Amino acid sequence: MFDFDTNISYLSGIGPAKAAVMQKEFGIFNANQFLNFFPHRYVDKSKVFTIRELLPNQAEVQLKGMVTDVKEVKQKRGSRLVATFKDETGSVELIWFRVTKWLKSSIKINEPYIIFGKTNYFNGHFSMPHPEMELEIHHKKNFVAGLQPVYPSTEKMSAKGFNDKVISKAMQSLLKESFAYIQETLSDEIISDLGLMSKKEALFNIHFPKNHQALAQAQKRLKFEEFFYIQMQLIRNKLVRKDKIKGYVFEQIGTHFNNFYKQGLQFDLTGAQKRVLKEIRADMATGAHMNRLLQGDVGAGKTIVALLTILIALDNNFQTAMLAPTEILATQHYQAIVELVTPFGITVQLLTGSTRTKARREIHAALEEGILQILVGTHAILEDKVQFKNLGLAVIDEQHRFGVAQRSKMWMKNKLPPHILIMTATPIPRTLAMSAYGDLDVSVIDELPPGRKAIQTVHRFDSARLRVFKFMRDEITKGRQVYVVYPLIEESEAMDYKDLQDGYESIQREFPLPDYKISIVHGKMKPADKEFEMQRFVKGETQIMVATTVIEVGVNVPNASVMIIESAERFGLSQLHQLRGRVGRGADQSYCILMSGVKLSNDSKTRLETMVRTSDGFEIAEVDLKLRGPGNLMGTQQSGVLNLKIADLVKDSKELHMARNKAVAVLTEDPNLSLPKNTALNRTYQQIHKRTSIWANIS
Ligand code: ADP
Numbered sequence: 001m002f003d004f005d006t007n008i009s010y011l012s013g014i015g016p017a018k019a020a021v022m023q024k025e026f027g028i029f030n031a032n033q034f035l036n037f038f039p040h041r042y043v044d045k046s047k048v049f050t051i052r053e054l055l056p057n058q059a060e061v062q063l064k065g066m067v068t069d070v071k072e073v074k075q076k077r078g079s080r081l082v083a084t085f086k087d088e089t090g091s092v093e094l095i096w097f098r099v100t101k102w103l104k105s106s107i108k109i110n111e112p113y114i115i116f117g118k119t120n121y122f123n124g125h126f127s128m129p130h131p132e133m134e135l136e137i138h139h140k141k142n143f144v145a146g147l148q149p150v151y152p153s154t155e156k157m158s159a160k161g162f163n164d165k166v167i168s169k170a171m172q173s174l175l176k177e178s179f180a181y182i183q184e185t186l187s188d189e190i191i192s193d194l195g196l197m198s199k200k201e202a203l204f205n206i207h208f209p210k211n212h213q214a215l216a217q218a219q220k221r222l223k224f225e226e227f228f229y230i231q232m233q234l235i236r237n238k239l240v241r242k243d244k245i246k247g248y249v250f251e252q253i254g255t256h257f258n259n260f261y262k263q264g265l266q267f268d269l270t271g272a273q274k275r276v277l278k279e280i281r282a283d284m285a286t287g288a289h290m291n292r293l294l295q296g297d298v299g300a301g302k303t304i305v306a307l308l309t310i311l312i313a314l315d316n317n318f319q320t321a322m323l324a325p326t327e328i329l330a331t332q333h334y335q336a337i338v339e340l341v342t343p344f345g346i347t348v349q350l351l352t353g354s355t356r357t358k359a360r361r362e363i364h365a366a367l368e369e370g371i372l373q374i375l376v377g378t379h380a381i382l383e384d385k386v387q388f389k390n391l392g393l394a395v396i397d398e399q400h401r402f403g404v405a406q407r408s409k410m411w412m413k414n415k416l417p418p419h420i421l422i423m424t425a426t427p428i429p430r431t432l433a434m435s436a437y438g439d440l441d442v443s444v445i446d447e448l449p450p451g452r453k454a455i456q457t458v459h460r461f462d463s464a465r466l467r468v469f470k471f472m473r474d475e476i477t478k479g480r481q482v483y484v485v486y487p488l489i490e491e492s493e494a495m496d497y498k499d500l501q502d503g504y505e506s507i508q509r510e511f512p513l514p515d516y517k518i519s520i521v522h523g524k525m526k527p528a529d530k531e532f533e534m535q536r537f538v539k540g541e542t543q544i545m546v547a548t549t550v551i552e553v554g555v556n557v558p559n560a561s562v563m564i565i566e567s568a569e570r571f572g573l574s575q576l577h578q579l580r581g582r583v584g585r586g587a588d589q590s591y592c593i594l595m596s597g598v599k600l601s602n603d604s605k606t607r608l609e610t611m612v613r614t615s616d617g618f619e620i621a622e623v624d625l626k627l628r629g630p631g632n633l634m635g636t637q638q639s640g641v642l643n644l645k646i647a648d649l650v651k652d653s654k655e656l657h658m659a660r661n662k663a664v665a666v667l668t669e670d671p672n673l674s675l676p677k678n679t680a681l682n683r684t685y686q687q688i689h690k691r692t693s694i695w696a697n698i699s
């Protein structure tokens, strides 16, 4: 038997000192964790190159030859060591930038060496700084063929001489001792269905790949497994939540829904809207609590889906609430809904911070009596005084403005929590949605209503500003309105406000009163002043809106057709996309102009090019994910889910999809993992679960 809990200080090749570093630097305490300490890359030593074969910009290469001379070259500070290394086809220079006695004395002249390293090419000559060198006779003795692992390392590890060779040696003896006892962690069924490598073979080949193919198989297997158990946990959490938290059953579709669908809808729903509506309907009919994220790009038509969902709730004699993050948005939703549903005798009210006391009292009373059917509003809805007789559904627009705590406050007002539908216009890449939100229900409207005019997006340098002003003037003459947005990034706030003020002044000079009127909105203004300026623009009293990103969320001014984004290189992709979504809402051709300086980082270039190339929010989100990585995209709250050891959310989406599908299939057939064929799955799941919940308690 082998005990995988053995402390690593007892493993051959790792003494207490090395074990201590390993624990500190990587949190690796026992043999099992050490086995799962994976190389982060491999170097290919399967081939010995001749010097004539070398190419500029090559990866690391292995050469065989002899050192013919060594000399020390004095420099301003210290000296370096330069050796000539020859084979039958040519010569390269070996260079060491730090000379030690030991180094000088250990290099043997005219004896065959195998050397390895990265080459530099300059003036027709190759050199190799700090090569790994081994006399050929020793090399034969220690011969390790082909791909060699390179492990993650830190300075403290190097200081203790804990290098790849030492790790490999320790790993080799550990594998030798434990190999027979390594348990399979997937079921035979999954392994044969997907043609995966066994756990033993995978662990062996991830450390000591027999060849490229075996390495690829090992990686596939281990990546799949990592994703698979995360998915098992997410899907199980979801099942448990659905099992535990009961919800109202909306079983009927009645007159409200049917009448509106037949007579109130001014267009046909898109295929995506229909599919999503079906998902929501099915969910609300099960008796479990719905907690669903409704994703859809700007303008995809989420509101009408939300309204139809509201009508289903009304058909089941429940009240509904719709929350928006700002007063402007709440008012816009309210006006749109009133217009659509009052012809059908449905009652709607608006409740915000500025609702007068008398109106407020009437709303409170109507809610408690149950005669008010739809309440639209801001945070004001969440106050304790607001009591519903029977709230069955809450629609929340732009989720990030509302904390979970506030949401749960709403739940407590009832015997059962109302169903929750969260609308968000921030497209989340599918891979991320599956992992970070894997335990939520997600509906995606991935199709825009027909006949939308694509927004024309261009990138202009600051030097083209006069032409941009002329373009603004032309559009304003046609009766359109224009946004000019400045970045506001907290660390450099003072400077940003100066940019905004300077920009505002130059626009005032270019667009003087009385012909032109300008609104300005930024974060340092009082809410009431902001609101006032916004309203002037919404009503068309001003033609230009100069603003920081406060207008990002939701504002709907169909007559605004030009979005100018200043210092666009400083905005993130999703922010640029959100801002652009403020135009293109009316019948006119709309434009987005991205202004920037000429000096652009590669990432900035990619962001601007992406914006010019596509308006597809999901495509943009994928690029964003590649640029920023999942951690930054989601914030830290989900880091547990995203803290992957071997798999990569961006590169390994194939394995992720496979894992998701398998996990769903397994849990659908055997929710408690009690079938004999799933013994290995159950055992592994319990082990992982135990580990993670211990950690959860500690942290
Ligand atoms: P968002 O998803 O950004 O909230 P909205 O719900 O505000 O989008 O819809 C944007 C516009 O598209 C609205 O004017 C709405 O009436 C219209 N719309 C929604 N669905 C359709 C459809 N299926 N066909 C045509 N127009 C639609």
Ligand code: MG
Residues within 6 Å of the ligand: 302, 303, 554
């Ligand atoms: Mg909307």
